[in-house]
Amino acid sequence: MPELLMPALVALIIIYIVIKFMTKKSIPKGPPQKWPFIGNAFEIDSQNPQETFINWSKKYGDVFSVKVFGEDIVIVNGFDAVYEALVTKSTEFAGRPKQFRVKLMLDGEYTGSCWDNWSNPKMRLLKKAAMRSMKQFGEGLDRLETISLGVIEELIGVLDSKEEQPFYPEHIINKATTCIILLYLFGEEYHMDHPHLAVLHKMLRYWEDSMGNASGLLLDIFPWLRFFGNKAYREISKAAEIRDSIFLPLIKKRKETIDKANPDCVCDALLLLQEEQRKVGKVITELDIKITLQDSFMGGVDTTTSAVTGMLLILMNYPEVQTKLQREIDGVIGTERPPSLADKSKMAYTEAFILEMLRYMSLAALGLPRATETDTTLRGHPLPKGIMVVLNLWSVHHDPGQWDDSFTLKPERFLNEDGTPVSPDHPNKRNFFPFGAGHRICIAQVLAKSRLFLFVTSLLQKFTFLPPEGTTPPSCDPRLFKRALILVPQPFQVRAIRWQQPDDKI
Numbered sequence: 001m002p003e004l005l006m007p008a009l010v011a012l013i014i015i016y017i018v019i020k021f022m023t024k025k026s027i028p029k030g031p032p033q034k035w036p037f038i039g040n041a042f043e044i045d046s047q048n049p050q051e052t053f054i055n056w057s058k059k060y061g062d063v064f065s066v067k068v069f070g071e072d073i074v075i076v077n078g079f080d081a082v083y084e085a086l087v088t089k090s091t092e093f094a095g096r097p098k099q100f101r102v103k104l105m106l107d108g109e110y111t112g113s114c115w116d117n118w119s120n121p122k123m124r125l126l127k128k129a130a131m132r133s134m135k136q137f138g139e140g141l142d143r144l145e146t147i148s149l150g151v152i153e154e155l156i157g158v159l160d161s162k163e164e165q166p167f168y169p170e171h172i173i174n175k176a177t178t179c180i181i182l183l184y185l186f187g188e189e190y191h192m193d194h195p196h197l198a199v200l201h202k203m204l205r206y207w208e209d210s211m212g213n214a215s216g217l218l219l220d221i222f223p224w225l226r227f228f229g230n231k232a233y234r235e236i237s238k239a240a241e242i243r244d245s246i247f248l249p250l251i252k253k254r255k256e257t258i259d260k261a262n263p264d265c266v267c268d269a270l271l272l273l274q275e276e277q278r279k280v281g282k283v284i285t286e287l288d289i290k291i292t293l294q295d296s297f298m299g300g301v302d303t304t305t306s307a308v309t310g311m312l313l314i315l316m317n318y319p320e321v322q323t324k325l326q327r328e329i330d331g332v333i334g335t336e337r338p339p340s341l342a343d344k345s346k347m348a349y350t351e352a353f354i355l356e357m358l359r360y361m362s363l364a365a366l367g368l369p370r371a372t373e374t375d376t377t378l379r380g381h382p383l384p385k386g387i388m389v390v391l392n393l394w395s396v397h398h399d400p401g402q403w404d405d406s407f408t409l410k411p412e413r414f415l416n417e418d419g420t421p422v423s424p425d426h427p428n429k430r431n432f433f434p435f436g437a438g439h440r441i442c443i444a445q446v447l448a449k450s451r452l453f454l455f456v457t458s459l460l461q462k463f464t465f466l467p468p469e470g471t472t473p474p475s476c477d478p479r480l481f482k483r484a485l486i487l488v489p490q491p492f493q494v495r496a497i498r499w500q501q502p503d504d505k506i
């Protein structure tokens, strides 16, 4: 009997390999895999994967695949291929890969406005409700503009209290950003010294760490590791505890106080959606609401913090741009009143600066991971349903064919010769996706741009940002940024000098 065991085992292995080979769907080729299972993982620069992918695209074409710990991932580079996936074939590429860590963050169920597949009608409803509510805050709503400015005024007070001495800005800006996002999500006014802010900051760091470290990757591959004290599992559990301790009472309060005729925040919009759906026999659960709010919190705080922190680093490196911005602010807004969103249309240089800053830093360098929702093709390559796809947005924003000298900041790229804004069909406006595009576009692009406008104008109306006395500023080249869930500037110090007329002081 034992003598039959060996040939049977060999036969089984051969059958397994043949079935695997026969059912393997073809995917575009990429760099050879040096190691079984590990695949290309160790050849990808963990700090700059977007640049590794650009280098490989020169050899393997704009669509190629890599293998990372047993998983095939299709990498998409350059405007034409990214545009086809984002826009032309938006529905086919609108899925999200199913990763165990993500499922844990969602309390065990793929739901909400970010991590579920587009083909799920509930996901589309949740995203639409959140997005509609956010859009209102981007333009128009006076109360929210006033309160955003209230938080920014508080931030200005904190910068003033530094008395022109150097400080690290990231944490302070993170607090201001968190206050504003909490206001949009829960209609709740927070001040920058509220104890919740430090706790929520910790929650974001737990998520970031568990998504970025090796123990997190191992947990995706071997979910049973959660029973053996896996670090990422502990971090995700702690983050969920914090979220529940702060979000659940806020949701309860909204439920009790909601003015149905005047929804005032994203939570209100979701509660109304829940009621509306109940009337037609459909269920939006408490979990759906909580996770949709979590999506926006996760998506909103770090992106805006990095954008504003990166902006300070850029301003120190480009003093002539800083002076031009201040001149425009002085000419349009002056010093007597706070900026308003109504000033936007009169401030072409500031608007161009914001767009160029988003292009230059490309904070969401690889977007969020996608998955195909059907068998499809991309640039002629067949792709099977369910394969993970990474869209290299950075490669579009730093394509030397489109952007000369792409690592130099030039707001003029978004201006005509006469200083007016370029039209929406100008190539520089079209070949540009800082917020993604198509079905999975960022829910807050209008809001995010408006808020950046209020940050830039309010801060530069009051201050000039300079490096510590006698030093040159650290480089603002985004290739040197830290890679977390998005790109984050390395810690740096800045001085906020009370602004005076350019001729007097700068």
Ligand code: HEM
Pocket: 113, 114, 115, 127, 181, 295, 296, 297, 299, 300, 301, 303, 304, 307, 363, 364, 367, 368, 369, 370, 433, 434, 435, 436, 437, 439, 440, 441, 442, 443, 444, 445, 447, 448
């Ligand atoms: C400078 C600021 C921001 C940048 C650069 C940015 C960038 C992006 C990008 C590129 C995506 C698309 C991912 C994809 O294509 O699959 C995205 C999605 C998303 N963003 Fe933003 N974002 C910003 C601010 C915000 C803010 C303020 C919020 C919420 C308050 C937010 C919430 C979301 C959500 C929920 C999604 C997922 C949408 C979906 O999966 O369909 N983002 N963001």
